[in-house]
Amino acid sequence: MDWSHFIYFALPSVICWTIGAAMAYRTNKPGQVIGWTVAGLAIFMAFIVGMWMSLERPPLRTMGETRLWYSFFLPVAGIITYIRWRYKWILSFSTVLSFVFICINLFKPEIHNKTLMPALQSPWFAPHVIVYMFAYAMLGAAAIVAVYLLIRSWKRPIDRKVMSLCDNLVYVGTAFLTIGMLFGALWAKEAWGHYWSWDPKETWAAATWLGNLLYIHFRLHRYKLYKVALGLLVFAFVLLQVCWFGVNYLPSAQENSVHVYNME
Structure with a gap:
């Protein structure tokens, strides 16, 4: 299994997710919606497993490999939200976003080799990134809902039920x-040899964590200020993007960070 096989798994997966998202609007049978979505996830996971076996390591080293997991977990977040709260549109959003990340990996393939630096040969590496x-997928879904609500608030009041969806996604994320x-x-x-060193990546990870805690704290104590809360959530998601890949381009990270291996 190599990167050239990706399209043969990604395309059927997106088709299954699209059918599941469409059926959410056209049928009152959640089982069919869940079935199509899970089928797409199974096909996509088959590629991940194949890459894992081919590389003889978890496909988590490069940005392309982490995008692979993000493409997988977005529909997971969508179907969990649908099963728990029956929000139909979240399946469409998660499918479109996953498709975007899939296209990035298709049009910008990366070299995937078996080399894994010693620091990544830890049993904690795979669970940490996964x-x-x-x-990230759950918080990304929350950010999508936040942007949607902010745009919609220009014409109508913010839906409290959808706000609760943001809250629940942020809690889980x-x-x-x-x-x-x-x-x-x-x-x-x-x-x-140490748990925390305030490496640039770690610093932005802490900022991302605190940003989401700020949203949670604000919602608990200022629960009627919806727009401010949504603004905080979008801000927290911007911090997440910097932590995920933006920090790799900062001079401080390139000079001092032990996490720049994912740029190689």
Whole structure:
């Protein structure tokens, strides 16, 4: 299995997710919606597993490989939201976003080799990144809802029920973000001898975590100020983007960070 096979898995997956998203609007049978979405996830996961076996390591080293996981977890976040709260449109949004990341990987393929630097040969490496990608997907879905509500608020009042969706997505995303940070601390202790060193990547990870905690705190104490809360959520998502890939382009990270390996 190599990158040239990706389109043969990605295309059927997107088709299944699209059918599932369309059926959410056209049928009252959630089982069919879930079935199509899960089928797409199974096909996509088959490629991830194949890459894992081919590379003889978790496909988590490069930005392209992390985008692979993000493309997978976006529909996961969408179907979880649909099952729990029956929001139909979230499946369409998650499918479109996943398709965007898939296209980026198709049009900008990266070299995937079996080389894995010693720091990444830790049992904490895979769970740390996988949990983080799921957290990013949940927080990304929350940010999408936030932007949608802000745009819609120009013409009509903000829907309280949809605001509660933002809250729930952020709760889940922040919980997994916290777990991912703990896994990362354990990984850092094993790889570099210390749990936390305020490396540029770690600093922005802390800023992302605090940004989402700020949203949660604001919603608990100023729950009627919807637009301000949504603005904070979008700001937290911007911090997340800097933490994920933007920090790699900062001079401080290129000179001092131990996390620049994903640029190689």
